[in-house]
Amino acid sequence: MHSFIFEPQPWRVVFGAGALDKLAEEVARLGAAKALVLCTPEQRATAEDVARRLGERCAGIYDRAVMHVPVEVARAAREHAASLGADACVAVGGGSTIGLGKAIALEFGTPIIAVPTTYAGSEMTPIWGITEAGVKRTGTDKRVLPRTVIYDPTLTLSLPPALSGVSGMNAIAHCVEALYAQNANPVISLMAEEGIRALASSLPGVVADPGNLDLRTKAQYGAWLAGASLGAASMALHHKLCHTLGGTLNLPHAETHTAVLPHAIAYNSAATPEAMARVAAALGAADAAGGLYDLAVSLGAKMALRDLGMKEADIERAADLATLNPYWNPCPVTREGVLALLHAAHQGRRPQG
Numbered sequence: 001m002h003s004f005i006f007e008p009q010p011w012r013v014v015f016g017a018g019a020l021d022k023l024a025e026e027v028a029r030l031g032a033a034k035a036l037v038l039c040t041p042e043q044r045a046t047a048e049d050v051a052r053r054l055g056e057r058c059a060g061i062y063d064r065a066v067m068h069v070p071v072e073v074a075r076a077a078r079e080h081a082a083s084l085g086a087d088a089c090v091a092v093g094g095g096s097t098i099g100l101g102k103a104i105a106l107e108f109g110t111p112i113i114a115v116p117t118t119y120a121g122s123e124m125t126p127i128w129g130i131t132e133a134g135v136k137r138t139g140t141d142k143r144v145l146p147r148t149v150i151y152d153p154t155l156t157l158s159l160p161p162a163l164s165g166v167s168g169m170n171a172i173a174h175c176v177e178a179l180y181a182q183n184a185n186p187v188i189s190l191m192a193e194e195g196i197r198a199l200a201s202s203l204p205g206v207v208a209d210p211g212n213l214d215l216r217t218k219a220q221y222g223a224w225l226a227g228a229s230l231g232a233a234s235m236a237l238h239h240k241l242c243h244t245l246g247g248t249l250n251l252p253h254a255e256t257h258t259a260v261l262p263h264a265i266a267y268n269s270a271a272t273p274e275a276m277a278r279v280a281a282a283l284g285a286a287d288a289a290g291g292l293y294d295l296a297v298s299l300g301a302k303m304a305l306r307d308l309g310m311k312e313a314d315i316e317r318a319a320d321l322a323t324l325n326p327y328w329n330p331c332p333v334t335r336e337g338v339l340a341l342l343h344a345a346h347q348g349r350r351p352q353g
Contacts, residue, residue, distance in 0.1 A: 004183075004185040004186065005183070005185070006185045006187050006232075007232070009126065009145060009228070009231050009232060010145070011124065012147060012148045012149070013148075013149050013151065013224065014026065014148065014149070014150045014151065015151040015220075015221070015224065016151070016152070016153075016217075017152060017153055017154050017213060017217065018152065018154070019151060019152040020050075020053070020115065020150060020152040020155065021053075022150065023050065023053050023054065023113070023115070023150060024053055024054055024055065026113055026148045026150065027054060027057050027088060027090070027113060028057070029148075030111050030113070030147060030148070032057065032087045032088035032111065033087055034057065034058075034084060034085055034086050034087050035057055035058060035059055035086065035087070035088040035090050035113070036059045036060055036061075036062055036080070036081050036084060036086035036089050036090070036104075037050050037051050037054070037058060037060070037061045037062070037089075037090045037092060038061075038062050038063075038065055038077070038089055038091045038092065038093075038097050038100050038101050039061065039062075039063050039065060039091075039092045039093050039097055040063065040064075040065045040066065040093055040096055040097055041063050041064065043092060043093050043117065044061070044063045046092055046093075046117065046155065046158075047061050047092050048061065050090060050092050050115065059081075059084040059085065059086040060084055062077055062080050062100075064076065064077065065077075065093065065096045065097040065099075065100040066096055067096050067246070067250070067253055068096075068099075068129070068131040068136055068246050068247055068250065068253070069096070069099040069100055069102075069103055069129060069131060070131050070132070071130050071131065074100065074103035074104075074130055077100055077103065077104055078103065078104050078107050081104050081108070081110065086110065087110065088110060088111050088112070088113065089104055089105070089110055089111070089112050089113070090112075090113045090115060091112055091113070091114050091115065091123075091146070092115045092117065093115075093116070093118070094117060094118035094120045094122075094167065095118070095121075095122045095253060095254075096253075098112070098114050098120070098122045098123050098146070099122060101114070101144075101146070102122075102128040102144035103128065105143050105144045106128055106141060106144050109143050111146075112144070112146040112147060113146060113148045113149075114146040114148070114149045114150070115149075115152070115155065116149065116151060116155075116220075116223070117155045117156055117158075117159060118159060118163070118164075118167040118223075118254075119156075119164070119167040119168045119170065119171045119199070119219060119220065119223035119226070120167060120170060120171065120223070120253075121170070121171050121174050121224075121226045122227065122230075123146050123149045123227055124146075124149060124224065124227030124230065124231045125145065125227060125231035126140050126141055126143075126144055126145040126231060127139070127140055127144075127230070127231070127235075128140075128141060129243065129247075131246075131247045134247065134248050135247055135248060135321075136244070136246060136247020136248070138243055145231070149224075151220050151221075151224060153213060153216040153217040153219075153220045154213065154216075156216050156219070156220060157210070157211060157216060159210075160210070161206070161207040161210050161300070162207075162301075164203070164206050164210065164219070165203055165207050165299030165300060165301055166254040166255045166257070166258045166296075166299070166301050167223075167254045168199050168202075168203040168206070168219055168222070168223070168299070169203075169254065169257060169258040169296050169299070169301065170253070170254040170257040170258065171195065171199055171222060171226035171227070172195070172196055172199050172200070172226065172261070172292070172295075173238055173239070173242075173257045173261045174192075174226040174230035175192035175193070175195040175196045175199075175225070175229050176192070176196070176238070176261070176275075176279055176288075176292075177230070177233070177235055177238055177239060178191075178192040178229035178230060178232070178233040179193065179272075179275035179278055180236065180268060180271075180275040180330050181234045181235070181236065182234050182236075182328045183233055183234050184233055184275075185232075185233075188228075188229050188232045188233050191225045191229050192225065192226070192229040192233075193278050193279075193281075194222075194225055194282075195222045195223075195224075195225030195226040195229060196222070196279060196282035196283065197222075197282040198218055198221050198222030198225065199219055199222035199223070200282060200284070200295055201218070202215045202216075202218040202219040202222065203219055203295070203299055204295075204298055204299065207299050207300065234327070234328060236264075236327050236328060236329045236330065237267060237268065237322075237326070237327065237329040237338075238257075238260060238261060238264035238265070239327065240322055240326060240327045240329075241260050241264060241318070241322050241338070241341075241342075242256050242257050244318055244321045245260070245305070245310065245318055248317070248318065248321060249309065249310055249314055249318070250309075251305070251308050251309055251310060252308060252309075255301065255302060255308050256305070256308060258296050258301045258302075258303070259296075259301070259302065259303050259304065259305050259308060259345055259348065260341075260345050261292055261296075262289045262290070262292045262293035262296070262303075262350070262351050263289070263341045263344050263345045263351055264341065265279070265288050265289040265292060265351070266341075266351035266352075267331060267337060267341050268329065268330050268331045269287075269288060269289060270331065271330040271331040272330050272331075275288075276288040276289075279291070283295060289351040290350060290352070293350045293351060294350075302348070303348040304345075304346060304347055305342070305345050305346045306346050306347070306348070310346060312346060315339065315343060315346060316339070318342055319335055319342055322338055323335045323338055
């Protein structure tokens with residue numbers, strides 16, 4: 001076995017149907033007196049339910065979270081939290097809302113309680129991202145890691161089937177990159193492989209039968225493992241490309257991860273045969289890249305970046321940005337290679353195993 005360093009994150013997870021009932025207790029456990037509830041405009045009703053559960057410990061609701069955390073939104077949320085004297089944030093939703101909570105924590109060190117309603121996984125990571133002037137900056141800071149994560153699968157029942165599918169594929173992307181990360185280790189690899197297996201076996205059923213709570217629970221379990229894997233391992237080319245496409249072109253987050261993932265995996269497959277074998281085994285597929293593509297198609301996902309709003313003229317610019325300051329990657333990152341990858345993802349072609 002290779003030598004490795006494993007530094008576990010200080011996670012606290014409250015998991016299971018009805019777990020939201022413990023929210024007020026978890027806020028009190030942090031010693032917080034005024035928790036600001038964060039959400040997107042679309043999830044205002046859920047946030048209002050959360051606020052009622054908090055009672056006098058609720059400082060208010062801020063419902064302006066949006067995709068990719070624009071710096072203007074981050075600044076406005078920080079000012080609002082400061083004006084209310086909020087000493088905690090309860091982030092209810094997916095990556096957009098949890099990302100906004102992280103932007104506040106990055107500035108003030110405000111503790112976050114995350115209540116995920118998707119399978120995004122950012123609730124388990126110390127990774128933050130803020131978009132300014134069309135460029136998404138990311139970083140790692142332990143201050144932004146949520147202190148407690150409340151996983152209540154009943155909150156995912158309202159997530160539409162199409163969004164459930166791509167959100168789950170986004171989670172799988174975290175698992176896959178953790179398996180060949182520069183700082184990969186056996187513990188996280190076990191979690192990542194199990195995360196892929198749980199998501200791949202539950203997502204088709206979630207899409208076909210959205211009200212099935214057992215399958216929703218299994219998918220959220222997989223998402224938890226995916227987020228934990230991402231939080232403990234470094235990112236590579238796939239995440240770099242998706243951050244570039246999202247921040248610069250404002251493409252939808254989970255959908256972009258879904259379309260790019262099979263091609264990023266094909267790019268790295270020759271350099272990571274052991275990881276590819278584990279991905280394929282978890283999927284029950286002959287090869288990793290093809291298996292990921294086929295799973296996404298079975299979930300009804302759009303597999304061509306052109307169908308998500310990316311123009312062919314954007315490919316050159318995206319390749320330049322993605323290779324300007326590349327993340328570590330097991331296969332050397334070249335402009336020519338990234339261009340080929342993006343052209344294939346733009347057209348939505350199935351990678352060949």
